[in-house]
Amino acid sequence: MTEILLIPGDVPLRDWRAIYRGASLRLDPASARAIAESAAAVERILARHEPVYGINTGFGKLASVKIGDDDLATLQRNIVLSHAAGVGAPSPTAIVRLMMALKLASLAQGASGVRPATVALLETMLAKGLTPVVPCQGSVGASGDLAPLAHMAAAMIGVGEIKLDGARLPATEALARVGLAPLELGPKEGLALLNGTQFSTANALAGLFETELLFQSALVTGALATEAAKGSDTPFDPRIHALRRHAGQIETAAALRELMAGSAIRASHLLGDARVQDPYCLRCQPQVMGAVLDLLRQAAATLATEANGVSDNPLIFPDTDEALSGGNFHAEPVAFAADMIALAICEIGSITERRIAMLVDPALSGLPAFLTPKPGLNSGFMIPQVTAAALVSENKQRATPASVDSIPTSANQEDHVSMAAHGARRLLDMAANAMNVVGIELLAAGQGCDFHAPLASSPALEAVRQRLRDVVPMLDDDRHFHPELLAAADLVRSGAIVAAAGLGLPGLA
Incomplete structure (x- = not known):
C-alpha cells in the first residue's frame, strides 16, 4: 500500500479505509504551525491565572475546583491514570491504529492545545508499530471515549501495555525498544488525548x-x-x-x-x-x-x-486566546451511524x-x-x-x-x-x-x-x-x-x- 498523507480536516474516506487495512501514514508538515500556535495559546491563557476548564480546574463534576500552577502536570497525569478504567478484551490492532490516526488528525488541527512533541510521539508510535493495549469496554460515548482513549494516553506516558512485533510489553519497555521516552504531559494535554469520539468512530468506520x-x-x-x-x-x-x-x-x-x-x-x-x-x-x-x-x-x-472533525473539550482558539467549553465529545452522530450500519x-x-x-x-x-x-x-x-x-x-x-x-x-x-x-x-x-x-x-x-x-x-x-x-x-x-x-x-x-x-x-x- 502507498503511504497516506494525513491532511487534518480533509482526509477522504478511502484513506481511512486504507489505514484500517494497514497502510502507513505521515502527518502533513503544513499542520505544524497550527499545532504550535494552539500550544502557545494555552500558555497565554495560563498566564492570566483565570480558571479555565480542563487546563487549571478539575474535570466533570469537579470542574469548579481550581488547581494551582504547581499541580498542573500532576492534574493531567492523574486524569489519564484515573480514566484508564476499561475492561474486556483488548481491541483489535487495526481498530487501535485507526483510533490513533483519527486522534492524530484531530489534534493536528490546532484546536486542542497540545504541544508539537505530543503530536509527534503519536505519529512516531504509529510509524514504528507501537499499538497500545486498549480494553474494548468502558465508554458510553459522551464526554468522549474516555476510558479507551485514556489507555492510549497511558501508554504514551509509559503506563500500561503496548503491542510491538506481536508481543505485549510494558509500555516503558516497548517505547525504549524503538528509542522513545515516555511523554511528560503539559497543561491540557491529558484531557485533549482522552477526550473525543475516536474510539467509537474507529469501530464504526471498521x-x-x-x-x-x-x-x-x-x-x-x-x-x-x-x-x-x-x-x-x-x-x-x-x-x-x-x-x-x-x-x-x-x-x-x-x-x-x-x-x-x-x-x-x-x-x-x-x-x-x-x-x-x-x-x-x-x-x-x-x-x-x-x-x-x-x-x-x-x-x-x-x-x-x-x-475530519475535532471532538475534544475545551477547544482552543489561538486568534482570541479563548478556551471554549462545549459538547463536541458527544458521539450521537456516530451512534446513529452505527445503528444504521447494524440494520444494514x-x-x-x-x-x-x-x-x-x-x-x-x-x-x-x-x-x-x-x-x-x-x-x-x-x-x-x-x-x-x-x-x-x-x-x-x-x-x-x-x-x-x-x-x-x-x-x-x-x-x-x-x-x-x-x-x-x-x-x-x-x-x-x-x-x-x-x-x-x-x-x-x-x-x-x-x-x-x-x-x-x-x-x-x-x-x-x-x-x-x-x-x-x-x-x-x-x-x-x-x-x-x-x-x-x-x-x-x-x-x-x-x-x-x-x-x-x-x-x-x-x-x-
Missing part, C-alpha cells in the same frame, strides 16, 4: 468498511443463487427501478443484470418455465440491497464528517438466508432436496441452512439500536450519553456473522448451478464458481462440512469472490 465488502459479496452470491434457482432477471429491468428513483436500487439492479449477463442458465428460463414470479428473496434484491446501499452511504457521510448488516444476512432456505426446498427451487443428489441417504445442505438461520437471529438481536439508551454518569453532570462505543463495537462481530451466511450461500448457489450442467452461467458468475471450486469441490455425498464453511467464508472475507466477479460493483465513495 464496521462500515467490512459491511461494504459484505454488501458487494452478497450481490454476487445473490446473483448466483438466482441462477441456481433459474430465476428471472425481468425484475432487474432498469425501467422498473427508474420509476422509483432510489439511486441505490437503480445501481443494485444494474449490478445484478451485469453479473448475470450472457448466462445460458438464464436463457433456459425463457423456454417453457411455468413460474410467473419468483419469491421476494430473488425478485426484490434491488429494493432491499439498494436500500442497504443508500443507508450505508448515509452512514459513510456522517462518519467521514466526524473523522442485519438485512443483508436476512435476505441471504432466505435464498439459502429457498434453494434447499425442492418445492421452491426445483432442485434436489437439500441440494444433494441422494436425499435421505445424505442430508446435504440441511444444517448449513440451520447455521445461517442461527447467525441471522443473533444479528437481529444485536441490531437493536444502541443510541436510544442513556444512563447518566459523573454524578449527573453527564446526564445524557450516546452509547456509541458499544453500538459501533458490535459491528465487526455482526459483519462476521453475515459473512458466514454469505459464504453458505456461495456454497449452496454453486451447488445448485452444478445441477444445471452442461448449462453455464454468465462469465462473471462462472469465474466466481471456479474460484469456489478451487477450494471446495461439488458435494456428491455427505462429508465434513465445517472446513468447507470456513473456506467459503474466507473467500468472502478476503474479497476473493468480489475480485473473481471482475466487475465494478457499487460501494461507498
